Amino acid sequence: MRFIVYGAGAVGGVLGAHLHLSGHPVVLIARGAHLSAIRERGLTLETGTGSRTMHVPAVAGPAEIEWRGGDVVLLAVKSQDTRAALEGLAASAPPGTRIVSLQNGVDNERQALRVFEHVYGVCVMSPTTHLTPGVVRADCHPVPGLLDIGRYPSGTDPVAEQVAAAFRDAGYRSEPRPDIMRWKYGKLLRNVGNAVDAVCGRAEGTQEIFQRVRLEAEAVLDAAGIAYTPADEDDERRADILKVVTGGSRGGGSSWQSLHRGTGHIEADYLSGEIVLVARLHGLPAPYNENACRWADRFAREGRRPGTLDPAEWLSTLPA
Structure with missing residues (x-):
């Protein structure tokens, strides 16, 4: 093989x-x-x-x-x-x-x-x-x-x-x-915060946005009847296996890295954007995930450096 x-x-x-x-x-x-x-x-x-x-x-x-x-x-x-x-x-x-x-x-x-x-x-x-x-x-x-x-x-x-x-x-x-797709939907819930990480980095207030983006995503998948691994099952699988090397200089996840390399595009439309799509198919609101896509796409298009957006400004642009 x-x-x-x-x-x-x-x-x-x-x-x-x-x-x-x-x-x-x-x-x-x-x-x-x-x-x-x-x-x-x-x-x-x-x-x-x-x-x-x-x-x-x-x-x-x-x-x-x-x-x-x-x-x-x-x-x-x-x-x-x-x-x-x-x-x-x-x-x-x-x-x-x-x-x-x-x-x-x-x-x-x-x-x-x-x-x-x-x-x-x-x-x-x-x-x-x-x-x-x-x-x-x-x-x-x-x-x-x-x-x-x-x-x-x-x-x-x-x-x-x-x-x-x-x-x-x-x-x-x-x-x-x-049931691999149930696991991948569980991973999706971890990844919906990637777009926020990419534009806001680790600034104070970012963690609260992460939580709201994920809770909204869970609510959308629940309403749509889509199965996913809950956080405790996901955590149990990871257990103490994944040990991050402390000597590295990992600035952020994959979306953060895309902005850092200046690729001109980002994956947000298939992460938070997936939640937005499911929400629209079922007549549901998803303002936090919409905003996550909008900001990430803008940063990629304009070539802006990752982690430079104030979380307060991110929150101020939430759709009605």
């Missing part, structure tokens, strides 16, 4: 490096300066025990790959890039290729199922950082993360078992779960 890691940024780059180090064949798909750095110098993985640079095959897109039967795509791009990634895969990868979504949000698997028959979701609990081309960092040690997997929309099969085993080979904790 060869792994094609589509999106070698924080999550994908760290996982790809660990899979490579554990002896699994890996091809990375990256872009821009990050791709150039990997090709020229190798991929540098920073962990709690130091850093290691390795030479992993890296390409700019699916068309550059000589596809084999049994290849598994680990889709690790941000949700706003999923459609373009799937279009590239559809043009090059065999129809029976397995697609495994390592992404936040709950819309990516549905998009993939339009194109490929065999789709799997992964609930990713793996704090990582990617700010410098060619360098990724695992922010937890010694276990870099939890990667539970299941078929989409539900169930497990031998491929899920094999992928979970490969993740465990690479040092992760991974279990096949037939």
Whole structure:
């Protein structure tokens, strides 16, 4: 089983490096300066025990790959890039290729199922950082993360078992779960605060906004009858496994990192935006999540530095 890691940024780059180090064949798909750095110098993985640079095959897109039967795509791009990634895969990868979504949000698997028959979701609990081309960092040690997997929309099969085993080979904790989307909706509730973290950082008053955004999201999912793992079940799964390395300089989550790198786009429309969509489909208000999307999109569009918005100003712009 060869792994094609589509999106070698924080999550994908760290996982790809660990899979490579554990002896699994890996091809990375990256872009821009990050791709150039990997090709020229190798991929540098920073962990709690130091850093290691390795030479992993890296390409700019699916068309550059000589596809084999049994290849598994680990889709690790941000949700706003999923459609373009799937279009590239559809043009090059065999129809029976397995697609495994390592992404936040709950819309990516549905998009993939339009194109490929065999789709799997992964609930990713793996704090990582990617700010410098060619360098990724695992922010937890010694276990870099939890990667539970299941078929989409539900169930497990031998491929899920094999992928979970490969993740465990690479040092992760991974279990096949037939209700993987329930876990991913639980993760979504943790991620709806990403947009607030990105624009307000850790300023006083931000935590109160986080709580209101999450409570609103829970109320919307409850009203829509969508199952999700409650916080205590999620916390029990994490337990004391995820130990953040204190020596790192992690400024914020994935959305914060997108603003820091100046990518010009952000994932908010598929996190808080998912809550807004569900709310509108059911005739419900979701002003906090709407505001989270609006501010995050504005920061990305205008190239503003992360963590520079006063929480009071954020609150002052809540929709009526």
